[in-house]
Amino acid sequence: MSEYRTQEQKRKFYDSGKWRRLRTVAMERCNNECQRCRRNGLVTIDTNEFSEKAKRKKIQLVVHHIKELEDHPELALDIDNLEVLCVSCHNEIHGRVFERKENRWASDEMW
Ligand SMILES: [Zn+2]
Ligand SMILES: [Zn+2]
Incomplete structure (x- = not known):
């Protein structure tokens, strides 16, 4: 079985065609829509709107592994x-308070 312990192993995984396809299916x-916001009665949808200020999409959605990879x-x-x-x-789920600095998790699961 594959292991995903190092950044390199994870990168490979998140870069794989299998993951990309599954990620799309999960999103659809x-x-x-963010499932956690939804449980809190909020709607957070990926609108593809781009924020010039942040130089990224306004809302970024991540496909999260409930049981860690x-x-x-x-x-x-x-x-x-x-x-x-x-x-x-x-x-929040990964126990990080949102900080300005780049967040490792933000990019990890977005590939
Ligand atoms: Zn949310
Ligand atoms: Zn996660």
Whole structure:
């Protein structure tokens, strides 16, 4: 079984065609909407709107592994282990307060 412990292994995984396809399916299944915001009665949808100020899309959605990739490599491509989250929710879930500086998780699961 593959392991995803190093950045290199993860990069390969997030770069793979299999992941990209599954990621799209997961996004569509959730209507491109943050599932955690939704549980809180909010609607956070990926609108593809671009923020000139931040030089990125206004709302970024991440496909998050509910059981971490590192700990559960066997669930890496299990759609039931995936959840669509906006970046702020994602940061909170990973126990990080949102900071200005680049967040590792933001890019990790977005590939
Ligand atoms: Zn959210
Ligand atoms: Zn995550």
